[in-house]
Amino acid sequence: MAKANIKQIAGRRIFVSYCHADYSAACRLNEVLEAMCRRLGDSAVFLDCKGDNRLMAGDEWKAKIMAAVNSANVFVILMSTSFHASPFCRDVELKRMLERRRLEPHVKVIGIALHKVNLKDFSVEVDGQAVALEELQCLPQELTTTAAGQRPGLKPINRWRFASDAWVTVGEQIEETLLADNHPVFSARETMQLIEPALSAPKPIAIQASHLPYLCDRGEQHDALIATLLAWRKTNFVRPLVLVTEGRTDDCLGKWVERMGRQEIVKSLGFEEMGLSFGHFKPFRWPAATAGLSSVEQARQRFVRQLADVLCPHPLASEEEAFEAHLTRAHPTMLWVDCSDTCQAEHAHCSLEGLLAVLSACPSLGQRTMLVVAINLIREAAAPADARARLATEFQSVIDQAVATGGVQAAMLGSLPELVEPDISYWSFHDDVNGKLVDDIEMLTKALPTGRSSWPMRTFAEVARQWFHHH
Incomplete structure (x- = not known):
């Protein structure tokens, strides 16, 4: 016994x-x-x-x-x-x-x-x-x-x-x-x-725009993100991490990525305990449709220049020099790029393969040199909130191949949903908000446009900012 x-x-x-x-x-x-x-x-x-x-x-x-x-x-x-x-x-x-x-x-x-x-x-x-x-x-x-x-x-x-x-x-x-x-x-x-x-005391409102629920109430995306981060941590961050999210302009994907980097990734990986922070948090550009890419190598060279511009003090640096600068700096880095869902599938496919080719050639990374690349698939403004991006299946196939060959780790985080009333209620108790608006949530929700049961992030953000300003 x-x-x-x-x-x-x-x-x-x-x-x-x-x-x-x-x-x-x-x-x-x-x-x-x-x-x-x-x-x-x-x-x-x-x-x-x-x-x-x-x-x-x-x-x-x-x-x-x-x-x-x-x-x-x-x-x-x-x-x-x-x-x-x-x-x-x-x-x-x-x-x-x-x-x-x-x-x-x-x-x-x-x-x-x-x-x-x-x-x-x-x-x-x-x-x-x-x-x-x-x-x-x-x-x-x-x-x-x-x-x-x-x-x-x-x-x-x-x-x-x-x-x-x-x-x-x-x-x-x-x-x-x-x-x-x-x-x-x-x-x-x-x-x-x-x-x-x-x-019963007057309750000051000290909420900043950065506290809005860009990510904190997106359960499916959060769960997929956390599972991917835990798997990435087990490999000691040796390969770059690629995260793909779908949404419309009104879904505030830029803010989603910002919050993901400032809050969820930092907290989930325990940056504070490891004494880490993102040394670089920068956007870069997807090749324009007018670029006329005819090969993956052309796309690859364009992304080499993009990465050199954000990772290295010399924008004309070579691929090796850009990654060497990143390794020498020894700071975790998060980059993000927007890709329009309306661009031609062949162009998007070629561009993505070029980007993944550069990332797959990256030397082995680690805790202090981890690299996160977030890709936002921007759907048309009139597209339904819960629709899949037209390019999502194409991206999934290309990314799966890069993961299978060991070049990167990755996750498709899906399409951002609109906010519903329970999301807003949960948000009032979340992280930086800490219940400051708990007594005002009903009135804040009533201030949202009527005749619908869900709202894009941008709509909620504008109403919330006005509420903060006047109350």
């Missing part, structure tokens, strides 16, 4: 308490905690479905779990209605954890809200007194700007637009709690005491 106790070499012994209905969330939390433990070097995690602690058929599971509960000094509870409905989770695990917290002040109990729950439900009787989880640390928390300054607030995992952002925040706040006893994460009760007086 597997050992019942947590590794005794650990100064911090972390027990994850969860209901098996929340198995996937427990596995995600385990990933976060294991990464934290590797950094700290003196911590270990007990999760009954992972590693040496995994419960097997025939195990005395209750005894094993309670042995872990009695030896742990940090408890992380995945709070959900399923947890509260489980007699064992509520009346056995939770009770023992709160008993130990009451008797041993050094013991920490941290709640993770998977969705909106009534924190008062997470209460047990200890020595004749009710002890509730609401009096302890509850995560994840976000800072919200109010007239009185920034205040923390509990924001359950499912209220975050992207769960990956929520789990990163959970990991950071748990680590902060463990390392800085004199700077604890605010408890839910303390949070409410802090934010309730501010709810």
Whole structure:
């Protein structure tokens, strides 16, 4: 039978308490905690479905779990209605954890809200007194700007637009709690005491145009992007990454790329932890239809000059000199180019093959020399929002071939959808917006053009900017 106790070499012994209905969330939390433990070097995690602690058929599971509960000094509870409905989770695990917290002040109990729950439900009787989880640390928390300054607030995992952002925040706040006893994460009760007086205060609007939801509410594109980035990271970024997105001018593809580079890619790849930033973030030009390209080599030479212009101080530099300048500079670089979906298929095919030929000839790259090239397929203004670009299939075929030969890594991110009301509502809680407009979203939505159920990004951006200016 597997050992019942947590590794005794650990100064911090972390027990994850969860209901098996929340198995996937427990596995995600385990990933976060294991990464934290590797950094700290003196911590270990007990999760009954992972590693040496995994419960097997025939195990005395209750005894094993309670042995872990009695030896742990940090408890992380995945709070959900399923947890509260489980007699064992509520009346056995939770009770023992709160008993130990009451008797041993050094013991920490941290709640993770998977969705909106009534924190008062997470209460047990200890020595004749009710002890509730609401009096302890509850995560994840976000800072919200109010007239009185920034205040923390509990924001359950499912209220975050992207769960990956929520789990990163959970990991950071748990680590902060463990390392800085004199700077604890605010408890839910303390949070409410802090934010309730501010709810009636005038709420300043400090939203910038860059905060608009160019990317943050585009679920399909975001999921495809993140999957591609994770696969790229596993190769240590050795080949250039090509990302193709479709849309109309009103879908603000330029802003989409800008936000993708400034926010999603930087966050997903952990630039801050690696001490990185995009040293170059520049556009370049697609060969005009009047260029009269007759061969892939002609297109290739045009893109060599384009890349030399953005990567090298000498615009007439050779291909080798341009890439050598990029490697010497040792800064991640993101470039983007617009291609009209109305151009002739033969011209587009030839141009794309020329670009991919240049990128495939690039020497091996790495963490500090990663290269991202974003291609925007611009469809006609009158095209339906959900239509595929005319050239999309052609591009997919050419890019698949370049990926198969190992020249580049790539992803077709599809066509940008228009915004619908739920997108705008989600956006009001996302990243830089941080709930600043939560009370104004209904009025802001009513200010949008009537007679339709979705709006292009440009339409929403113009209405939002006017709203910011007048309110």
